[in-house]
Amino acid sequence: MESSLFESRLELVARERSGHTAVVEGDLLYVWGGYMSLDDDEVFLPSDEFWVYDLVQGAWQVFHMTGEVPPSMSGSCSCSLNGHMYIFGGCDDNGQTNQIYRVKLSGDHYAWTKVVHRVGSAPSPRDKLSCWVHKGRIIYFGGYGHKLVAEVDRRNRSFIVDDISEGVMWGWNNEVHMFDPTQSSWGQPQTHGRAPAPRAAQACAMLGNRGYICGGRVKETRKNDIHCLDLDSWMWSEIVPVSSVPVGRSWHSLTAASDSSLFLFGGLSVDCKPMSDGWVFDVETKTWGEVEHPFKNKPRLWHTACPGKDSDVIVFGGSCDYILLVDTGHCNDALVFQMAPYPLFRICEDYIAKNAREYDALRKQLPLLPPKLCASVRRRMSFYRPSKKQHTQVF
Template sequence: MDVTGEPHGTELVARERSGHTALLEGGFLYVWGGYVAVGDDEVFLPSDEIWLYDTQSALWQTHRMEGEIPPPMSGTCGSSLNGHMYIFGGCDDHGHTNQIYYVNLLDGKYTWRKVTNSKGLSPTPRDKLSCWVHDDRLIYFGGYGHKRLGEINDSKSFIVDEASWVEEVFWGWNNEVHVFDSRTNTWSEPPTQGILPAPRAAHASATLGNKGYICGGRVVETRRCDIHCLDLESWTWTEVIPTSTIPIGRSWHTLTAVSDSTLFLFGGLSVNCEPLSDGWTFNIQTKEWKELEHKHKNKPRLWHTACLGKDSDVIVFGGSQDYILLVDKGHCNDALVFQTQPYSLQRLCEDCIGRNARMLQTQLSLLPSKLMQIIQKRISFFRIAKRKSGKRTG
């Protein structure tokens, strides 16, 4: 096994990792970057390759990348905009960065471009931040990074990590909002109003319409599960007060918009530094949390990624199953599928045929060719799932 991938029989599988970027475009999950523990060392994974996971067939492929390739890093913030993957910030072998790169995911060339001619003042170096996408703009919030004394404008927007102060460089958490307009390559920092969330990092975020939501994260010495909403047009913050029992505080979790009114939370690291495997939905209209029963209760994850797939499925990839700051040996490379909404009759039929392909093999040849292509992918998906669970394939 090498650091780029490992063969399982004749199949290629992406290397396990944490702190990576993953986006879903056209039925494929694109995975880039992150790091893994090799022996006693933390190794950043190659930045000149990208992995594609077919969410319908569960098959992997990999492609080399060209152009202005970013350094290998983790903790970067990845976003999808008009078929392009943008990454900003992160930590590499030289420390934290505030550079922004992008790559076209749809032309098959995978050529990186570095944004070098941007206007306006870019954010200071940071990682473990989040991003909302709205109106061709990338809107970044929070994170952990460093500033010099002259860059600290407001103690309410930047909390110094007293344990990490070095000479005139101050490390800490922020609650800043920075906007990158992809049409003009311009940075701006709009003034916000309302009830601002506390500075934080390793939180989770999701976009619903013209609203950006954040949930939880590391706030100095504690971890929370509070929810805040930012109107991405008026730049007004609102704290969302739940009407039900709330999940325990956490960081390094994910938040995914699965409908026009529902957010899905999964995993993370608890206040007591325990890896979590619980899943919750939050209704933004009723402000109610509900725990979601799922089949991955034995698979805790933190610093993983989560993307919205077909039929409101959430695809979770990678992350760690241990508290990485103490153990750092439990990186994962499996893709977990969470069903958050009832499936359509067509989806139920496709999955039924895929699960029972051997029993139905004499009838499969009667299917129309287009439908057959779909069914072949579902057969592959369930074949791989059965093999991983130790069952006989059908």
């Protein structure tokens, strides 16, 4: 009975989705929210579902969440901080929101808590924004949302108007807001230098004390610029590459690949084509270089990309088609990009796990390993089960 339950759990597969949010903590990928196609319509996924993927075993589990459950949304911004996943903003059936929620990423029960700030003012409602984590605080940038007409200073180019209706303006912004969970406080730091133009659906990543953003959309333009914000001095600077650059895009991802490099993947191009190209940007030499990989036939946009162990980048979900089309091709597979040579221990563990089922002599020697190592190898063997539907692809 126990074995049967274990087998069926390994066969569980997360729902297809785009516009979701995800974080990696340890060996686990946590996925929440987004939307999918159902009967020729686009529907938000249940907000009380929490999908957890074991990156070692290649196994999914789904949990029913309790507590102060947020509304079902897409376009929320998430991060991992002090063992919690925080989400902010997003778009639900009533439009953009500016609420913040958190859930503790441990145990076998997950409960949402709505975070109520005691100090400062929350940013205006928005979605498709970015965030960084620095010194225990969450720093948010940009996004698309709405403000009251009286709140918008037309002389200040921090908000570009897209539409106006009944005293409300919708548009793109380049604001920087900071949330301190320990103080439950919002603040808006005074930045210096030339800020990036307002935008949404940009990609962001963190290296050291600097937050980077790349591309994004404002009006009908999709950008390919790259900027960084020093999160100690609050100084903006644009990085001008000295090499050829990727084409402009939105709904792509940018992930730290090393201490000095960023990995860009996919997105929607200026001419609204889904892309599958991968690029590495070296922040020290200011050069872009295109990366060859086996996922060229898997375009992705509005997916998530998270840094994993050993410099892996885990891309999950997203759309393989233009998402403004009804019944678009949402995805539920995980693509693992290997951005650096693996340590010898991981190479050996993977080799044993992959071949132990095929070679009797190797399998029979497993009990001779130290107990902790033996358990680790057996756990990894689940990833290579021949009968399991392989929804993880590794480069």
